[in-house]
Amino acid sequence: MGDFNQVEFQSDKLSMNTRTISGAYDFNIWRITNQLVDIPFKGPRYTWCNNRKGVKRMYERIDRALGSKEWFSLFPNTEIKHYPIQISDHAPIELDLQLTKNNSQKPYKLDACVLSYDECVTLIKEIWQQRVWGTPTFRVARKLSRVRQQVKKWALDKRLEWKQKWDDFDDTLEKGMEVGIKDGNEELYTKANDEGRASRNFILGVKDPAGNWIYDYGQVGNMFYDTFFTLYNPELHVDNDTWRQLTDAFLRGFQKTVSSDDGDMLNRPYMAKEVRTAVFQMGSLKSSGPDDGGVDNDGDPLSPYLFVLCMEALSSNLLCAQNNGSLKEIRLCLGVEALSHLFFADDVVFFLHDNHNSTKSLRAILDKYCKVSGQVMNGDKSGILFSPNTMLTKA
Incomplete structure (x- = not known):
């Protein structure tokens, strides 16, 4: 740790001079030979300034800290803090070991390659054929729990064998990197161990x-x-009674779009075949995560329908305002239906005449919709476009 007086990459230098960095080649060879990794930093990027003015001013990151694989094993969360350049031409840097860092326990993730082993597949089949007493839901949950525990144990036992293979691969890769650099390869790839990489996440x-x-x-x-x-959140929250009144008023204009036959089909009990089809439609390597209520929400077929129902209520209110004349729609060209809005996913485009009544009516509908649904319009991603024929005094 200290002033190495050497820039390693072009991104560590800010100046009008964009030529090749002198000494970077030898420095990279030295660092890789000694198996050192640059410790991540936070704060201002550059740690030195030549204090010149104009085009001759230069900033560089030449103060840094390097760590070995053993160091990152002991202190995986190590980082460097950069402070502003104030008194000296160098910025103070501080080594922080992050010994008291609050790391939440992460769930164990199984590598996809594990399922390519016949031994693992056989283990899963044997567990699934075991007899479990209880309701169908309980039996499935218990078998899934057993599979998760046993496959994790199997993968951890195999890790010793896999680690040796990866160590051999790392040694071969490292030697290849050194040869590539000595042959004049300008692209330098540095190897960081898992612990060091995790500290950046x-x-x-x-x-x-x-x-x-x-x-x-x-x-x-x-x-x-x-x-x-x-x-x-902000000020859109209302009490329950007010919310019910707003909801009832907002849904009065809801037009019936589901036929009686479609309603009967949606209300009929689901079958095991339908559940199986829905589950197996998910990707083979995808996994649905339980929400707070223990219900799997990934791939939930109800989510898009609930959103469509909300947007349908918004559309019905816009059409009602369009029919009673409080909202004046636009006809894009002759011979086509007038248009007041278009929906695509969670994006909405409104088409209105440039008059006060239409603007006021649209604003009132959107305010009610936000209060009823809990959704909020993002003003930063919203815009307005006027026709070239619009008079500025009118707009």
Whole structure:
């Protein structure tokens, strides 16, 4: 750790001079030979400035810390903190071992290649053929639990054998990298061990609305919570009685679109064959995750229908306003139906005349829809486009 006085990559240098970095080749050879990995940092990227003015000003990241595989095994969350360049031409850097980092326990993930082993497939079949007493749902849940436990145990036992094979592969790859660099290959690929790579898989810092960087682990989480709470909550929440009244009023214009036959088909009990078809339509390597109620929501066929029903209610209210004249639609060309809105997934396009009544009516419908459904319109992703014939005084 310290001032290496050497830039390793072009991204570590900011200047008008874009020529090849002198000394980078020898430095990379030295680092790879000693099996050292650059410790990740947070804060300003550059740690040195030549303090010149104009086009001669230069910034570089030459202060850094390198760690070995053994180091990352002991301190997998190690990181470097960069502070601003103030008094000296160098920025202070601080080594943080992150010994008290709050790491949540991650679920064990099974490699897809495990299922290509006949031994593993046989193990799963044997477990599934075991007799379990109880309701059908309980039997399936218990068998899935046994499969998960036994396959995990089998994979962990195999890991010792696989690790040796991967170590041999790493040694071969590392030697090939050294040969490639010595042969003049400009593309340098660095090898980071699993522990070092895992330390990068989290958010180091975020900017608050004032533009200040926040690095504290707890404050970063609060920042995300406050942002999404403000985005999806704000003042749209109403009490239950008011919500029921708004919902009843909003659904009065809901037009019947499902026939009696379709209704009977939707209300009939589902069959085992239908459940099997729905489950096996998911990808072979996909897994549905349980929500808070224990219901699998990945691949849930009801989700898109619920969203369509909400949008159908919005469409019905727009059509009612269109029919009573409070919302004036647009005819795109002669000989076609007038159009007031188009839906595509969660995107909506409205077509209105540039008059106060239409704008006011649309705004009132959207406000009611947001209060009833709990959805919020994203103003940052919304826009307005006027016809070239629109008068500015009118708009």
